[in-house]
Amino acid sequence: MAGRRAATVLVYRPTEAERFASLVRAPRGVTVHAAGSPAEAEGVIARADVVWGWRVPPALFGKAERLAWVQAMGAGVDWALVPELPPRVVVTRSPGLFGPWMAEYVLAWCLWVTQRVDAYRRAQADRRWAADVVPERLGGRTLVVVGLGDIGRRIARTAAGLGLRVVGVSRSGRPVPGVGRVYRPRALAGAVAEGDFVVLVVPLTAETRNLVDERVLGAMKPTAWLINIARGAVVDEAALVRALAQRRIAGAILDVFATEPLPPGHPLWALDNVVVTPHIAGPDVPEDLARVFNDNLARFLAGRRLRHVVDRRRGY
Numbered sequence: 001m002a003g004r005r006a007a008t009v010l011v012y013r014p015t016e017a018e019r020f021a022s023l024v025r026a027p028r029g030v031t032v033h034a035a036g037s038p039a040e041a042e043g044v045i046a047r048a049d050v051v052w053g054w055r056v057p058p059a060l061f062g063k064a065e066r067l068a069w070v071q072a073m074g075a076g077v078d079w080a081l082v083p084e085l086p087p088r089v090v091v092t093r094s095p096g097l098f099g100p101w102m103a104e105y106v107l108a109w110c111l112w113v114t115q116r117v118d119a120y121r122r123a124q125a126d127r128r129w130a131a132d133v134v135p136e137r138l139g140g141r142t143l144v145v146v147g148l149g150d151i152g153r154r155i156a157r158t159a160a161g162l163g164l165r166v167v168g169v170s171r172s173g174r175p176v177p178g179v180g181r182v183y184r185p186r187a188l189a190g191a192v193a194e195g196d197f198v199v200l201v202v203p204l205t206a207e208t209r210n211l212v213d214e215r216v217l218g219a220m221k222p223t224a225w226l227i228n229i230a231r232g233a234v235v236d237e238a239a240l241v242r243a244l245a246q247r248r249i250a251g252a253i254l255d256v257f258a259t260e261p262l263p264p265g266h267p268l269w270a271l272d273n274v275v276v277t278p279h280i281a282g283p284d285v286p287e288d289l290a291r292v293f294n295d296n297l298a299r300f301l302a303g304r305r306l307r308h309v310v311d312r313r314r315g316y
């Protein structure tokens, strides 16, 4: 990539766009615009060389005549890899930031289950001394980590440190430190059958859409919990609702949904064995994301190779 002295950067995200834009280290010649909606981006997108964004509407990409590079503010890039994005555009992502957060999320909710948090809180509300409710050990349980990228590996290490047995699923099936056994995707049903907890942390691609279907859910133990911190569409949501309602699995901790925000009438809200969190397992810390962007922006302006480039064909 040739170096450049001038560039127009569009910072796009539905919330806090101005705040993120204020963190861009722009040398002279580089102009930065913030937009929180398609209407706000409308006047800039045709001349933007760079988009630093999150969930940019595909229609905007269709109008991006000069766009050379999209830096995603996040781990997942499914929203960027759309047919409207011209093939010349390089997409980069922000790995390495979310693993520590998501490992705490996963372990916190595993402990919420085994420490019987809800039961004690309910008993307390009734002023009942619940000595009949006893916690269980998390250590010794099996966690199945589906997806062993940087986030999945961090979850695996943290879980192994707490004494869990960790089983993994990855495309390559290659061994990973801290993971007892790594299965390939075609053996997914066999892998989840081992789990007391199954965490999904794969990118959403053509191969992973509806990966967890009726058959995979049917292979889980009736005592197992599903934790989805990947994308809602990785799971067949209708099949999940049925499995939960019929108690064919113990429950689900869900941070992501096919439609977000989860619509008020959705059956998942009403199931007592479901925890709904609003896509917060890996929060966006502006300063952390800006560090990744500013490093890549300096490379872009100098005509150097960008870091964390996505393989558009592979989808991550």
Ligand code: GLV
Residues within 6 Å of the ligand: 073, 074, 075, 076, 077, 098, 282
């Ligand atoms: C959030 O969902 C992300 O992809 O970073």
